[in-house]
Amino acid sequence: KAGVTQTPRYLIKTRGQQVTLSCSPISGHRSVSWYQQTPGQGLQFLFEYFSETQRNKGNFPGRFSGRQFSNSRSEMNVSTLELGDSALYLCASVVAPGGSSTGELFFGEGSRLTVL
């Protein structure tokens, strides 16, 4: 069974541009989360989606947004890019959230964004 797929794997943008990253979860997984990984801040939670609805949101500015489609695929968008947005963006999926779910998150290999 295919894992979590993230595209693109690498991209370079300049300040002020915007970027869209895509995540396809494992088949049957309905919850998708996004994390930002930087050397200085480590791994930080961005947001989580389930059934096309945002369930949780981390402490990031409004320039960071996301959405989930009916097939559970998710995209995140960063507008007006800043140098500090350079990071590895990781997507993770789980079968279903909440309740007594003990399922671990399965991570993709990430999209490495460089902002020049």
Add this chain to the structure above:
Amino acid sequence: AQSVTQLGSHVSVSEGALVLLRCNYSSSVPPYLFWYVQYPNQGLQLLLKYTSAATLVKGINGFEAEFKKSETSFHLTKPSAHMSDAAEYFCAARPFGNEKLTFGTGTRLTIIP
């Protein structure tokens, strides 16, 4: 708010020696706990998880971790280090019913031949 502390951002051990990576969590209610490993230019791979079923948890690649509620700890161990264990290791926690993972700052493990 929940927090996860990993003691030692860098740990070096000799090949064949014991690996011990430390993790402490802060929560009045023990959360779900996880250890993930990250190899260069890759995502996170789950090593093991604690979900209250057993305090000693065995994972992949010979790793195991023991949950100690009295010490709010979930340290990761491996009896004999292998060169392929060189990677960065992250401890993470999440509360029941919530998919938001809180990660520690990570420990980079170096294996000395």
